[in-house]
Amino acid sequence: MKNKLFYIPLTLIIFMVGSCTFFDLELTKDPNELAPENANPDYVLNQMQIDFKDFLNNPDPSNWNGVNKFGMEATRMINVWGGTYENAYTPTEFDAVWTLAYEGLLMDAHTFIPVYEANEWYLHSGIAKVLQAYVLATLVDFFGDVPFAESFDASNLNPVADNQSTIYNLAITYLDEAIADLQKESKAVPSNDLFYNGDASKWITLANTLKLKLYLNLRLIDKTNSTNQINALIALNNFIDEPDEEFLFRYSTTEVNPDSRNPHFIYNYLNGANDYMSNYFMWTLYGEKNNIDPRIRYYFYRQTLTSSTNFQELPCYGTTAPNHYSPEMPYCTLSDGYWGRDHLDDDGIPPDTRRRTLYGIYPAGGNFDNNNGISGNSGDGLQGAGIEVIMTQSFVKFMLAEASLTLGTTGDTKTWLMEAVQNSIETVMDFGSAQADPLYIPTNAMITAYLDEVSTLYDNATNEQERLEVITKEYYIALFGNGVEAYNLVRRTTFPSNLQPALLEAAGNFCRSFIYPAICVNLNSSIHQKTTFATQVFWDTNAAGIIQ
Template identity: 30%
Template sequence: MKKIFYTSILVSLLTVGCISDDSTYNYDKDKSYDVPAENLFTNAQKALVDQMTTPSVNLNPFRFFSQFWAATQYPEESRYDLRTRNVSNNHWNALYRTVLGNLETAKQVIDTETQPATMSSAQWQTQQKNKKAVIEILQVYTFQILVDSFGDVPYSESLQATIVLPKYDNDSDIYPALITRLNAAIANLDTSEISFSTGDFIYQGDVSKWKTFANSLKVKLAINLADVNTSLAQTTIQDAVTAGVILNNGDNAKFAYPGAAPMYNPIYANLVASNRNDFVSSKTIVDEMNNLSDPRRAEYFELKNGNYIGGINGAANVYQNFSPIGNTLKADNFPSYLMEASEVNFYLAEAAARGYSVGGTADTYYQNAITASFLSWGLTAGDATTYLANPSVNYATAPGTYKEKIGKQAWIAFFNRGFEAWTSYRRLDFPNLVAPSNAVTAAEGQVPKRMTYPVNEQTVNNANWVSASAAIGGDKLPTKVFWDVN
């Protein structure tokens, strides 16, 4: 039942023979045979949060891009080397094949399901419609990650079994299409019924929370459009706020890892279960938080000789000399987030600063964002109030434009959300991140503005890769995605 979803599969078809005396030789051991939609949905959710959370240098370089973590004995990726370990391939495949593939197959399974005798036709149809809408929302979320990672990507021809070598769509065309899809999905959500009764580790089938998440995702998409399509950004954000977005931690899109293999947090898997010392905290964020006496340091980092000391980005840091990653993050059941209140409040602070009508001022949303971050890390509202009284933090007195104020504090709050921090940095240009002096030549002395396309695309889908590379201005790390105009 599982379709061939992306071109990386073609490599094995081209390089592996099909002749054997074993009668089971051609069985696809990865194929889904009569797998319930709930299982596929769970697999997609977990694959998505794992990919966005894992610190594996093979999969996720975004903590290096955002200068949250620094490497020890394996510093290549912290110097922006994405080629040696095929990082782009792995990121691309995880999202296209595993996340989007499972979600698309789940849709197909839902179409074949039989109505239980104990359920009315109206109730059954509503629940099935809700399931498909929730799947659509997660697909939109995933496509945004792909666009924000690479720029132009396959979209209109992706996930089609009849198209093995899909074309790349313009990234500037994909965003409005995603907003249209979100609006349709939201319209199909009926809060009088559940969606998935099992298999939903994020919202446990609660349709009202999925609706709030979807509107928050509209804000996330639209804020990236603010410098390139102001009218669409403003109307989209204002409509979303009117409908209701995530403003409190109780509505966070949180994947709660049970804490037992294989369902434990990938940070724990990579740092604790593997007994590895591959990472320390980065000097960039440690120094900034030290300057602000930020109490979240105790959650983010461990003390080293009574101080918080960050390692140098791009260097082969000696583990024993710097602050390791904090124990809070290394718990086996520490949750991962796809969206949270601090994030949305920062987006709305930015929207208010741009003059959008969002029901509050930039200062208010800024304070709410920082407070939500403190609460989510186990600190108190009083701790946040004290921190906000610091003239270097307070919105009225902190230095710089709204982009600098919001950009710096959002970056700090996104400590375990490396991708979102990188996106915020690219859009607002704050904080001022400086590439390590020994960054790979391909970085051209800059923090990457995108990931380069997978090598598999160059070899298998070459014509479309060539066309896309030319369209974006070159398949290079410093090439900007369409919304990054500053």
């Protein structure tokens, strides 16, 4: 890893932190913790970046609950237990992301952005505003109305939730402010920028790309404004379109002080698998098309090459699929050792930790699947030196394809689509090139066959909705590892239309938004817990119940 990770114990306020957490007003400062006036502003930015990464993918083995995990579960990239949606999640599961946002990054940004601006550390302030905007928008995407305006007033222990659209607009404003700051001459450069090594131009490119993402989400409620704003961004021509501009967090092989390996690797390669891959998502790459997806050996590593016929290992073996499953829907297991679980399967855990399919080399830093069929361990593959995939050039092209189709924005829809798919394949293969076995690297003919099939699917679509589903399915596949964008994509488009249903036909409401964290509703009398997962965020105007 090219950088050291600084964990600075910053207690930036005494009384109220975040939006729903408060501390005893009679307590004095812990002398072992830093007050704002004593904290190094440069190190604070480093801590904001660490909190941001943990907000996405929390490495704490006792509470592995970043927003990417929740989004991947909802969209069937990985399995989620529970039987029903209401049983799948408890409020405490969301405490970690809430705390990292409010007690961590947002509080640090609120406290130190004025410090950066006063000292003309514009690169620091610009970076902080980009991260602040991303987190605010994501909180809305996942929870709906959330507090912000009153969140940092130490005299107010019960800040009210702000209107979602107000916060979204504020996030866009912060991105514009960030761009303005990043264009100024800065008197300081971050000593340890974990993403772009202090390159202001790349942070500007990211800010423009995030504006594209937000305006695309808003297309359902304000088509005209989204069209105009996205066209203006296209004319500006400053999106992520090069590998070194991609917004990634790069993990390392460091095991202690701190453990800097990809959490997916830590959670699944050290002592056997903890996660189950989704049977549906593996089938999407392995069996849905005529051609196997070229990325499959990079996404997944099989610990066995055969599917079990042992009821003790695979409790669903020999049983029939539920009546509400369509004939083509995968059930129980796939062939050739692709060993996962069905959506919301809440059966007990059999002795299969050394049999389940694992995360592969991309993005977790695990093994390339070279047909060995042996158990994964801590010394395998990239040994955890994976990446957190936040925004890539292929994601941009998929978004532009969707915008072109649904809004009529500048550019040819199919060209954007095909470039996006090819770019995704190239990115994944390049990441795994050092470990990929030449015998199993997809050939040019295999890649061309896959691309030709996608092209044919698009050409054969007879209306906009069918074409949108082709774009959505390919974007969905490319998003492996990024639950934030997958969750938004599925709600924004209502596709893929063939998402695997829960095993129980009466599984309750799909999570159109998530329930509030316990740390919020238990400590803030202004916010009341939701009574249903069916509550839609403000930009999601699609029909109720359309996603199962």
